[in-house]
Amino acid sequence: ETGVTQSPTHLIKTRGQQVTLRCSSQSGHNTVSWYQQALGQGPQFIFQYYREEENGRGNFPPRFSGLQFPNYSSELNVNALELDDSALYLCASSPISQETQYFGPGTRLLVL
Amino acid sequence: GIQVEQSPPDLILQEGANSTLRCNFSDSVNNLQWFHQNPWGQLINLFYIPSGTKQNGRLSATTVATERYSLLYISSSQTTDSGVYFCAVGTSGSRLTFGEGTQLTVNP
Secondary structure, three states: OOOOEEEOOEEEEOOOOOEEEEEEOOOOEEEEEEEEEOOOOOOEEEEEEEOOEEEEEOOOOOOEEEEEOOOOEEEEEEOOOOHHHOEEEEEEEEEOOOOOOEEOOOEEEEEO | OOOEEEEOOEEEEEOOOOEEEEEEEOOOOOEEEEEEEOOOOOEEEEEEOOOEEEEEOOEEEEEEHHHOEEEEEEOOOOHHHOEEEEEEEEOOOOOOEEOOOEEEEEEO
16 A cells, blocks of 8 residues: 555546546655556656646646645646547655655546 | 666566566666556555665565666566566656566466
8 A cells, every 4th residue: 555546546538528637645745746657558757746836747748737735635637638548547656855656556547 | 868678578487486677777867666567557666776785575676776777586476476567767856767567477
């Protein structure tokens, strides 16, 4: 158990729709990162939040956006869904002053 | 950006065998982690090891930062060791770049 939870576990959407994924990390984890893992590949970094501010972004378009809240929870929002957005979305958090990242169980998104 | 290569891509073992998984990376790193991804997708932390050697039961890892590689050793493998093993590295902050993984299958 990492103490990082994600919801929902599974989600089915259609092209063009919008989706919000949620992540809750442990108290004291002030950094949260989101990753996208396509089938058969390693996770790809989407972006990171530190103290509620975006602190680095990978090669993802602006329709991928996020929020971090004071209670250590976080959201990933994806607008105008495309078929290629079908993937496992992973949230990871890091304790204060540590580099180690702890991952949640992920949300499987299917876009039809 | 930094490149991460893992080998072998696939590995099939009989229960009780030993194995070595390799991770090569293209630049200096300040963060290196090994993960085991179970069939449900959960990434399980195995080691945080930007340099040096660590051991945890049947698993051990060594990172030679100056030569830009890391090794994960699995001894006396069990069927529950099956899954995908990922190496992930970071050069700044806690953003990680993952390799493509090694798919390990341990047969009874």
